[in-house]
Amino acid sequence: MNCDDYSSKDSICEERNYNIAFRKHSKEVFNYLVYHYGDKQLAEDIIQEAFLTLWQNCKNVPLKNVRAYLYTISRNKIIDSFRSIGHAQNYKKNIINTTEKQTPEYIFEEKEFHQKLNGVLDSMPEKYRVPFLLNRIDKKKYKEIAEIMDVSVKSVEKRIFNALEFLQNELQINKKRF
Amino acid sequence: MEENKPNNIKKFLNFEFSSEEEKEAFIESSETYSEYKDIIELFENVKSVDYDKDGALEKLDHARLKPSVNKKRVIPWQKKWLPMYVAATVVLFVSVVLFNIKNNLEHHTLAGEFTQISLPDASKVWLNAKSDIAYNKKWEKSRAIDLKGEAYFEVAKGETFTVKTPQGTVTVLGTKFNVKQRHTSFEVYCYEGRVSVMYNGKETILSANNFFNSKALDKHIQTTTSVAAKPHWIEKMSVFENTSINDVVSDISIQYDVEFNMNNNLNKDLKYTGSYHYDDALETVLNILCESLDLKYVKKGKSIYLNKK
Numbered sequence: 001m002n003c004d005d006y007s008s009k010d011s012i013c014e015e016r017n018y019n020i021a022f023r024k025h026s027k028e029v030f031n032y033l034v035y036h037y038g039d040k041q042l043a044e045d046i047i048q049e050a051f052l053t054l055w056q057n058c059k060n061v062p063l064k065n066v067r068a069y070l071y072t073i074s075r076n077k078i079i080d081s082f083r084s085i086g087h088a089q090n091y092k093k094n095i096i097n098t099t100e101k102q103t104p105e106y107i108f109e110e111k112e113f114h115q116k117l118n119g120v121l122d123s124m125p126e127k128y129r130v131p132f133l134l135n136r137i138d139k140k141k142y143k144e145i146a147e148i149m150d151v152s153v154k155s156v157e158k159r160i161f162n163a164l165e166f167l168q169n170e171l172q173i174n175k176k177r178f
Numbered sequence: 179m180e181e182n183k184p185n186n187i188k189k190f191l192n193f194e195f196s197s198e199e200e201k202e203a204f205i206e207s208s209e210t211y212s213e214y215k216d217i218i219e220l221f222e223n224v225k226s227v228d229y230d231k232d233g234a235l236e237k238l239d240h241a242r243l244k245p246s247v248n249k250k251r252v253i254p255w256q257k258k259w260l261p262m263y264v265a266a267t268v269v270l271f272v273s274v275v276l277f278n279i280k281n282n283l284e285h286h287t288l289a290g291e292f293t294q295i296s297l298p299d300a301s302k303v304w305l306n307a308k309s310d311i312a313y314n315k316k317w318e319k320s321r322a323i324d325l326k327g328e329a330y331f332e333v334a335k336g337e338t339f340t341v342k343t344p345q346g347t348v349t350v351l352g353t354k355f356n357v358k359q360r361h362t363s364f365e366v367y368c369y370e371g372r373v374s375v376m377y378n379g380k381e382t383i384l385s386a387n388n389f390f391n392s393k394a395l396d397k398h399i400q401t402t403t404s405v406a407a408k409p410h411w412i413e414k415m416s417v418f419e420n421t422s423i424n425d426v427v428s429d430i431s432i433q434y435d436v437e438f439n440m441n442n443n444l445n446k447d448l449k450y451t452g453s454y455h456y457d458d459a460l461e462t463v464l465n466i467l468c469e470s471l472d473l474k475y476v477k478k479g480k481s482i483y484l485n486k487k
Contacts (some may be wrong), residue, residue: 022235030234031226039225048238055242117224127220135191142192157188164191167217 006153014067021066028138029070032148035133036078038122046077073149074098087164124163131156132163187211191218193481286310287327289435292414297321301339304330306358306411307432328358330409346377355384356409360428366391367408386476416458423448426467427484434460436477441485444473 010053012018026047033043052072054061061069121129131149133141135156142160187210195201205211211218243341245369287293287305295303298317305311309327314320322340333339335352345364348357353371358364366375374384375390382399384390389400410417424446427438433456440446448471454463464475464482476483 019235022238023183023231026228026231026234030229034227044234047234048241051238052242058446117220133226136218137224137226139193157192160191164187164214164217171217 011058012054012063013059017057018058018065021054025067025070026051029074031138032071032130032134033074033078036126038118042081048073049077062129066136068147072150075150116171120167123170124166128159128163128166131159135160187214193397232360282312283315284310284312289431290433292411292456299334299336301334302332306330325357326359328356328411330354330412346375349376351375356407360432362392364390366390367409369409377482410453415453416456418450420449420451421442422446423446423450423471426450430454430460430463430467434463435480436460437481439481439483441483443486444484 010017012021029050030043030047033046035041037043050070053073054066055071121133124132131145134145134148135142140148142153142156146156149156186204186208189195190201190204190211195204228398238327265312283307285293287307287309289308291307293305295311295362297313299321301321303311305321306328309325309329311326311329312324315321316478317438321337325341325343329341331339331341331350332354333350333352335412336353339350339352341348341357343357343359343364345359345362348355348366349375350371353373354369355371355373356365356367356369358366364377366373366384367389368386370386372386373384375384377390377392383392384399387401391400394400416433418426418429423440423444426439430436431438450467450471451472452466454466464477467473468475468484472487474487475483476485
């Protein structure tokens with residue numbers, strides 16, 4: 001367990017610390033990006049870019065700020081990509097998996113339901129979707145989400161609740177249709 | 179109790195209940211929870227996409243360690259030559275500016291204006307309102323003109339003569355023709371001789387009294403029956419024959435420097451046949467237009483609002 005902790009006197013420029021940081025944070029930041037883009041490939045690319053930037057600037061980033069730094073870069077990349085292509089959300093790439101052990105009691109076949117759910121998430125406004133998925137899937141608290149997204153706790157709370165309402169409405173409609 | 183409902187669900191979503199019992203009690207009793215139960219339980223079984231951490235780390239190391247070797251070699255070389263790059267760029271920039279100042283002649287007209295220009299080889303150009311042309315001073319070397327807007331050309335015989343517009347290019351040997359480029363539309367009317375029109379990478383040859391219209395869907399070439407020797411606007415007239423209302427008002431707006439706002443209830447397929455003289459007062463022109471199409475207009479400053487009567 002001990003090897004997961006940074007050697008305190010050294011900076012992130014140390015190969016060992018850098019690798020630890022990657023193991024610690026990459027999945028978490030990756031999820032955040034996936035919730036945004038709905039695209040695994042894009043999220044992987046940005047993770048790589050973010051960690052490369054961290055490496056290039058390692059002298060200026062204290063160990064305790066590494067995680068926040070990664071989120072900030074990711075956030076900026078998201079803004080950049082919005083600017084450059086006004087990008088089209090694409091949740092069709094099956095971003096969400098349901099675990100096999102328990103099939104939800106919805107009427108849909110597993111696969112069909114998958115597509116439905118991804119479709120509904122796709123149509124959900126990003127500002128609701130991202131905090132909602134961070135909360136429900138990654139089990140993050142409002143405060144943490146607020147820090148990640150750089151918004152207030154109050155608005156995270158509201159957005160998650162709005163996301164619930166949104167899903168409720170959408171899935172209700174879908175239910176009726178079948 | 180009613181007031182607490184949303185707050186409690188927010189508390190629940192934030193994993194704030196201190197004990198399992200408290201959580202169970204909430205799940206049992208809350209109406210809000212039962213409303214959203216399906217979704218909340220659904221997401222307990224949902225996870226994000228799989229992420230191959232080791233694969234990602236491997237790729238990262240590859241990207242991280244490789245370029246750092248290259249960079250060490252490249253940077254000093256770039257630094258060494260940087261002053262040269264800067265100097266070369268400055269020289270290039272200055273020469274481009276000088277070239278443009280020295281060698282390009284430009285003419286442009288405002289709304290309602292109209293001008294005639296004689297080119298060095300005795301070719302003549304009439305420039306309609308709100309149009310720009312530019313051409314090289316050393317005219318005999320390349321007879322090429324950049325055009326934005328509408329112009330009529332009477333070209334002296336000689337080498338090729340080219341008119342470039344943002345939409346397409348017209349090439350001729352010696353003839354009379356009119357080029358009209360407004361926004362996205364591009365029209366060429368040939369009065370005499372033959373012209374070649376390049377539009378969207380396709381070449382079209384027009385002979386006398388043929389008419390090229392980029393907006394016509396099926397066939398770009400059309401033949402007109404009118405035997406006008408020159409475009410009407412040279413005589414300070416606009417003549418419309420079964421012309422769509424949109425084209426009519428955009429013509430008027432160019433001559434009188436006004437802006438039209440059409441009410442949505444107006445039929446966009448409305449056609450107008452008529453004419454007006456550029457010396458007519460704007461009010462006269464609008465009155466005639468509205469009278470014959472059963473419209474009414476309101477003028478506010480430079481804006482004109484068209485509406486059904």
